[in-house]
Amino acid sequence: MTDLSYRMLFVDGVPAGLLGLDELFKILYESECAPQDADIGEKLIRGVRQHNFVPKPAIVAYQTVLEQEYQKYYQQRTGVGEVKAPNYGTWEGIPREQIPWFPTVSPELCDGCGKCIEVCPKDVFEMDEANKAVVIEPFLCIVGCCFCKSACAPQAILMPEKTMLDQFRHGQRHAT
Ligand code: SF4
Ligand code: SF4
Numbered sequence: 403m404t405d406l407s408y409r410m411l412f413v414d415g416v417p418a419g420l421l422g423l424d425e426l427f428k429i430l431y432e433s434e435c436a437p438q439d440a441d442i443g444e445k446l447i448r449g450v451r452q453h454n455f456v457p458k459p460a461i462v463a464y465q466t467v468l469e470q471e472y473q474k475y476y477q478q479r480t481g482v483g484e485v486k487a488p489n490y491g492t493w494e495g496i497p498r499e500q501i502p503w504f505p506t507v508s509p510e511l512c513d514g515c516g517k518c519i520e521v522c523p524k525d526v527f528e529m530d531e532a533n534k535a536v537v538i539e540p541f542l543c544i545v546g547c548c549f550c551k552s553a554c555a556p557q558a559i560l561m562p563e564k565t566m567l568d569q570f571r572h573g574q575r576h577a578t
Contacts (some may be wrong), residue, residue: 406453406499410499411471412540417502422453427475446472465472490499490541494571502527502541503562505550506558511558518550535559 407424407468410417426449435442444459447461453577490498505526514533524542527535528551535558537543545567551559 408500410502411466411467411473411498415506416462416538417504417540419500419502420454422449423471426450426452427472430472431476431479437469437476442472443469467559488541489537493545496570498541498545501541501567503545504543504565505537507535507537508535508558508560510570511556512554513556513558515555517553517555521553523549523551524546525555528548 403505406422406436406553408419408421409423410419411423412418417466426446430442430445430449435445439445443465447456447465450456450464450468466483492498492499493503507527509520509532511546512534514529514535516529516535519527524544527541528538530536548561551561
């Protein structure tokens with residue numbers, strides 16, 4: 403069991419659970435690394451790889467997400483810029499970003515009907531230029547909800563198994 407922080411990020415439409423991100427951001431911030439530094443992406447990837455596996459073909463996608471996350475962290479710490487760091491709240495006492503509960507859309511199956519957007523009580527989806535539903539705010543998704551999946555006739559939406567939530571109940575995250 404590790405004491406490192408654990409956060410879930412959405413990299414290229416795929417959830418990625420990362421260990422030690424908060425610690426890495428803290429170290430970079432305290433070493434006066436700014437989000438606009440030319441080598442910040444490299445430093446982030448190197449740091450993340452100390453505790454996580456990052457597949458080579460996904461490095462650029464990881465780097466983009468990590469830079470955005472570090473930017474948010476940096477702005478929170480410096481208090482500069484009114485960029486709203488989203489507060490997704492908690493579920494069972496655990497930060498929402500750590501719960502991998504959100505829809506995944508298969509673009510091949512999506513017919514662009516827009517039902518998911520109609521039934522979703524949150525702003526989780528958006529239609530893209532190709533008229534396909536895309537998940538833009540996964541952590542706004544209500545944990546345990548499956549409305550969009552039920553409304554999607556071509557079955558383009560996948561939701562996680564509800565039993566997955568057991569490991570997060572009662573404010574505990576059990577090692578997998
Ligand atoms: S309900 Fe299904 S098919 Fe319709 S837009 Fe949403 S994902 Fe696509
Ligand atoms: S599961 Fe519910 S809250 Fe989550 S995206 Fe679908 S309709 Fe929205």
